[in-house]
Amino acid sequence: MSDADSNPDADANADADANDAAESGDRDYLRVADISKWYGDEQVLDDVSFEMDRGDVTVLIGPSGSGKSTMLRCVNRLAEAQEGEIFLDGEEVTAPDVDVDELRREVGMVFQDFNLFAHLTALDNVALGPRRVLDLSEAEADERAHAQLERVGLADQTDSYPAELSGGQKQRVGIARALAMEPKLMLFDEPTSALDPELIGEVLEVMHDLVADGMTMLVVTHEMSFARAVADEIVFLDEGRVVERGPPEQLFDNPEKERTARFLDRIASHD
Amino acid sequence: MADSTRPANVSDPGEAIPSAGRLLFVAAGVVFWGWLLATWVNRWLGGPVVPVGEPFVAPGTVESALAALPLLSAYATDLAFVTRISPEIARGIWLTVVITVVSLAVGFFIAVPLAVARVYGRLTAYVSLVYTELLRGTPLLAQLFVLHFGLNMGQYVPVALSDVFARNVVWVAILGFVLNGAAYQAEYIRGAIESVEEGQLTAGRAIGLSKVETIYYVVLPQGLRYAIPSWTNEFVYLIKYSSLAAFITVPELYYRAFEIASDTFRYPMIFAVTGLAYLCLVLTATELMARVEDLVAIPGVGGDRER
Ligand SMILES: Nc1ncnc2c1ncn2[C@@H]1O[C@H](COP(=O)(O)OP(=O)(O)OP(=O)(O)O)[C@@H](O)[C@H]1O
Numbered sequence: 253m254s255d256a257d258s259n260p261d262a263d264a265n266a267d268a269d270a271n272d273a274a275e276s277g278d279r280d281y282l283r284v285a286d287i288s289k290w291y292g293d294e295q296v297l298d299d300v301s302f303e304m305d306r307g308d309v310t311v312l313i314g315p316s317g318s319g320k321s322t323m324l325r326c327v328n329r330l331a332e333a334q335e336g337e338i339f340l341d342g343e344e345v346t347a348p349d350v351d352v353d354e355l356r357r358e359v360g361m362v363f364q365d366f367n368l369f370a371h372l373t374a375l376d377n378v379a380l381g382p383r384r385v386l387d388l389s390e391a392e393a394d395e396r397a398h399a400q401l402e403r404v405g406l407a408d409q410t411d412s413y414p415a416e417l418s419g420g421q422k423q424r425v426g427i428a429r430a431l432a433m434e435p436k437l438m439l440f441d442e443p444t445s446a447l448d449p450e451l452i453g454e455v456l457e458v459m460h461d462l463v464a465d466g467m468t469m470l471v472v473t474h475e476m477s478f479a480r481a482v483a484d485e486i487v488f489l490d491e492g493r494v495v496e497r498g499p500p501e502q503l504f505d506n507p508e509k510e511r512t513a514r515f516l517d518r519i520a521s522h523d
Numbered sequence: 524m525a526d527s528t529r530p531a532n533v534s535d536p537g538e539a540i541p542s543a544g545r546l547l548f549v550a551a552g553v554v555f556w557g558w559l560l561a562t563w564v565n566r567w568l569g570g571p572v573v574p575v576g577e578p579f580v581a582p583g584t585v586e587s588a589l590a591a592l593p594l595l596s597a598y599a600t601d602l603a604f605v606t607r608i609s610p611e612i613a614r615g616i617w618l619t620v621v622i623t624v625v626s627l628a629v630g631f632f633i634a635v636p637l638a639v640a641r642v643y644g645r646l647t648a649y650v651s652l653v654y655t656e657l658l659r660g661t662p663l664l665a666q667l668f669v670l671h672f673g674l675n676m677g678q679y680v681p682v683a684l685s686d687v688f689a690r691n692v693v694w695v696a697i698l699g700f701v702l703n704g705a706a707y708q709a710e711y712i713r714g715a716i717e718s719v720e721e722g723q724l725t726a727g728r729a730i731g732l733s734k735v736e737t738i739y740y741v742v743l744p745q746g747l748r749y750a751i752p753s754w755t756n757e758f759v760y761l762i763k764y765s766s767l768a769a770f771i772t773v774p775e776l777y778y779r780a781f782e783i784a785s786d787t788f789r790y791p792m793i794f795a796v797t798g799l800a801y802l803c804l805v806l807t808a809t810e811l812m813a814r815v816e817d818l819v820a821i822p823g824v825g826g827d828r829e830r
């Protein structure tokens with residue numbers, strides 16, 4: 253389990269805070285406020301705003317090139333927004349004096365093409381962060397890595413190198429690697445897009461488990477049934493703008509904007 | 524997709540079933556290195572087996588033994604001569620090996636930062652570029668001349684080091700090969716680092732490693748493995764280029780061969796033997812690096828990667 257178990261006191265407090273926030277109607281565990289970003293002359297994000305509560309799952313959808321990946325990368329500062337602010341758990345992520353390495357310890361990221369460290373075994377992939385970033389002892393880091401691999405159902409693959417794993421297994425190691433840092437927030441960038449159809453299920457299953465464990469997750473995906481099942485909110489991005497956002501039932505079944513409906517039709521006809 | 528699932532140690536078929544050629548190759552290696560080590564040890568110990576500078580078998584014995592054989596009698600004098608010069612050749616090889624290995628090893632530790640700076644640096648990328656192009660763009664012999672005749676670097680050799688070799692000029696040669704070899708090694712390593720997927724760096728940064736940490740823990744372990752085959756080239760080149768040290772009077776293999784030749788005027792014979800010695804060294808280096816490559820091989824990294 254992530255930090256929910258490791259520090260019950262802090263967690264109870266945080267939960268209380270989160271409840272307060274929910275009661276007062278503020279959803280600001282993650283708050284993305286008016287984010288704009290340009291690559292050269294090309295504007296890829298245009299005044300993007302959305303909020304998440306602790307334990308929320310938000311799914312970003314949108315056509316290719318609409319800025320979904322860029323939005324995720326702004327949250328852990330792999331990309332820099334030129335305008336707007338992002339807050340995570342009360343801290344301003346986008347402040348110029350933020351220690352980005354510190355920030356990234358608290359924000360796990362899962363990539364479309366896995367990006368597992370090719371020269372390290374599954375165990376070492378997961379243990380590298382705890383060892384070198386969290387400065388845990390070798391034994392503690394290994395123990396934590398074992399636990400996370402077990403959590404994603406790979407306890408028997410600890411000594412395999414990435415090249416020896418299937419795509420689904422690789423992605424589960426990728427998830428375990430992010431979880432081992434005990435993040436406050438998990439970012440998923442199309443975690444199943446590079447997988448053969450028969451391998452998608454095992455990854456989604458792990459993600460379902462995380463939702464059940466109360467992990468706060470910001471997910472870019474085209475898996476609409478997953479989105480419908482677990483998302484608290486769907487954000488539809490097009491050309492860098494939030495076209496429409498809302499709970500899945502509303503956005504999927506009664507989209508307000510025609511553009512949303514057209515996009516959903518296109519996605520549906522692909523399935 | 525790059526899902527190569529080759530087992531950690533795929534040896535080529537020639538190794539699995541030792542062919543006659545392979546056996547001959549290994550036997551030649553054993554003879555060559557056996558002779559070298561025996562000669563060196565005999566010298567270091569002050570000549571317990573034969574007097575220092577003398578061959579293990581007297582040239583006269585070789586000559587009379589071969590003269591008795593029908594096929595080899597024509598070469599008896601030649602082989603007796605080769606026997607006579609063999610201790611001197613072994614001495615030259617010693618220095619060639621030391622200069623090459625030390626220069627390569629020290630150069631490596633300069634080359635890695637140079638390559639990293641070139642790929643990931645900003646201002647340092649230019650410094651590295653200028654250094655590399657300058658050192659690769661001018662003749663190695665000219666660099667040695669500048670260090671030796673121009674700057675007389677021998678006078679700066681620290682006392683601790685000047686006891687190692689009979690003459691400080693050996694250190695000057697090593698310095699030259701370190702500086703020059705680092706530039707070449709940096710180019711090979713740079714190419715290898717660039718072939719490490721960008722996603723590896725992103726993933727390292729995403730778990731909170733700094734850029735330098737990611738390079739150290741993620742990029743270099745992969746890049747250096749990719750670099751082994753091309754880096755072996757530098758090893759092979761340096762074995763041969765180290766002969767340029769002869770021109771600043773370093774008594775390595777080529778220098779000694781040249782000295783014997785000008786004393787005896789038996790140029791073809793001596794340079795055939797010298798060439799053979801270089802060939803043995805080069806083949807040893809290639810073989811050694813192939814072993815190293817196998818030893819550090821990781822499935823999916825290096826070797827059979829798709830590029
Ligand atoms: N590093 C970069 N430099 C320049 N342009 C970039 C860079 N990264 C992304 N872009 C551009 O920004 C726009 C948004 O890209 P982004 O990857 O965020 O889209 P996306 O919604 O994730 O698309 P996809 O579904 O294809 O992954 C695209 O037009 C892309 O070409």
Ligand SMILES: [Mg+2]
Nearest residue numbers: 320321322441
């Ligand atoms: Mg994307």
